[in-house]
Amino acid sequence: MISITSFLLWAEHVVFTLVILWAVQTAFLHGLGGLVGQLLRFLKLTVPGVDSLIKSTLQNEVQGFINQVKSDPSRTSGQTQAAAKRIVVIPRTGIPPAELLKEMNAMKEREVAVMEEGKIFAYVYTQENDKLEQVQLEAFNLYTEQPQLSTHHDKLVLEAHHAFLHENALSPMVFPSLRKFETEVISMSANMLHGDGHVVGSLTSGGTESILMAVKTYRDRARKLFPHIKVPNMVAPVTIHPAFVKAAHYFGLELVTVAVDQRSQRPDMAEYEQAITAQTIVLLASAPQYCHGVVDPIPEISEIAVRRGLPLHVDACVGGYMLPWVEKLGYQVPEFDFRLPGVTSMSADLHKYGYTFKVVFSNAGALR
Numbered sequence: 001m002i003s004i005t006s007f008l009l010w011a012e013h014v015v016f017t018l019v020i021l022w023a024v025q026t027a028f029l030h031g032l033g034g035l036v037g038q039l040l041r042f043l044k045l046t047v048p049g050v051d052s053l054i055k056s057t058l059q060n061e062v063q064g065f066i067n068q069v070k071s072d073p074s075r076t077s078g079q080t081q082a083a084a085k086r087i088v089v090i091p092r093t094g095i096p097p098a099e100l101l102k103e104m105n106a107m108k109e110r111e112v113a114v115m116e117e118g119k120i121f122a123y124v125y126t127q128e129n130d131k132l133e134q135v136q137l138e139a140f141n142l143y144t145e146q147p148q149l150s151t152h153h154d155k156l157v158l159e160a161h162h163a164f165l166h167e168n169a170l171s172p173m174v175f176p177s178l179r180k181f182e183t184e185v186i187s188m189s190a191n192m193l194h195g196d197g198h199v200v201g202s203l204t205s206g207g208t209e210s211i212l213m214a215v216k217t218y219r220d221r222a223r224k225l226f227p228h229i230k231v232p233n234m235v236a237p238v239t240i241h242p243a244f245v246k247a248a249h250y251f252g253l254e255l256v257t258v259a260v261d262q263r264s265q266r267p268d269m270a271e272y273e274q275a276i277t278a279q280t281i282v283l284l285a286s287a288p289q290y291c292h293g294v295v296d297p298i299p300e301i302s303e304i305a306v307r308r309g310l311p312l313h314v315d316a317c318v319g320g321y322m323l324p325w326v327e328k329l330g331y332q333v334p335e336f337d338f339r340l341p342g343v344t345s346m347s348a349d350l351h352k353y354g355y356t357f358k359v360v361f362s363n364a365g366a367l368r
């Protein structure tokens with residue numbers, strides 16, 4: 001008995017030492033993020049409970065959604081067949097407006113409270129002074145030329161939104177005001193990004209749609225100019241936004257990603273260029289990329305684009321309405337826009353540092 005116990009202790013000690021050695025080595029080679037990732041993969045593979053724990057967490061989320069769309073039995077007075085199956089149906093008797101608003105506001109309040117903690121990554125861009133970093137505030141004031149008006153700005157945005165709530169941008173002939181707004185916003189944005197008189201663009205529902213439109217445009221261009229390319233591809237640092245993965249999936253392209261250096265989070269230029277093939281139809285870069293806020297080496301990528309005769313899309317969704325103003329404040333900003341001869345299109349989100357709202361007029365995609 002004694003020998004078995006000491007053997008187990010010894011084995012435990014050996015395993016423990018090996019785990020520590022492995023952890024130190026992984027952290028050294030792949031950084032802390034790499035260690036956490038490896039650890040999760042290791043746990044998933046070796047501890048049977050972990051995989052099912054992740055699965056059941058996901059299942060709980062899905063069940064939550066299902067419960068949300070199931071009808072509230074107290075509301076469906078008439079027992080239709082659909083109500084019996086507990087799916088959402090148009091209720092026989094409507095909910096009184098006051099009650100409806102109360103319920104909606106209660107739901108909203110919970111979400112606003114989370115936003116106001118200022119801890120929502122990438123979803124919400126506030127204009128309230130006390131929530132802004134100093135440089136953000138300075139850039140905002142320069143951008144609006146209305147120092148200390150940021151809370152008024154929010155009200156103004158809301159009023160403008162309400163005033164045009166029912167207009168339909170589908171017809172610029174019926175709603176010429178929308179055409180005027182779009183043309184002016186695109187023109188100002190192109191100018192802000194140092195585009196010349198040939199830069200054109202359009203407003204979309206957000207960064208993702210701007211990216212989709214740019215990729216579709218390059219695919220259609222390639223179909224016309226290079227009909228022999230059957231599966232076109234685009235080359236990007238691995239830190240490119242997932243919207244490009246969606247675009248590749250929707251429009252039948254391949255996304256070729258280039259690894260980034262663990263320290264600088266930028267791709268190696270030789271590797272980037274080596275990834276280009278005869279099927280490459282567009283190069284991609286971000287200013288900055290959304291994962292670490294690092295601006296890709298766009299002057300170098302622009303140089304490759306010019307030399308290889310390829311277009312270059314710069315995803316400035318998060319930086320488009322921020323970097324130009326930060327630069328005006330005197331901070332050093334690497335060139336990322338239409339000043340560079342290789343840059344042929346850009347996406348920039350008005351609903352981020354343009355401080356508008358998402359959906360209607362939220363994005364400017366400019367193409368030269």
Ligand SMILES: *Cc1c(COP(=O)(O)O)cnc(C)c1O
Nearest residue numbers: 206207208241289290315317318
């Ligand atoms: C936000 C963002 C997008 C996507 O924009 P949405 O408006 O959320 O669709 C794309 N690229 C970058 C770099 C972004 O920050």
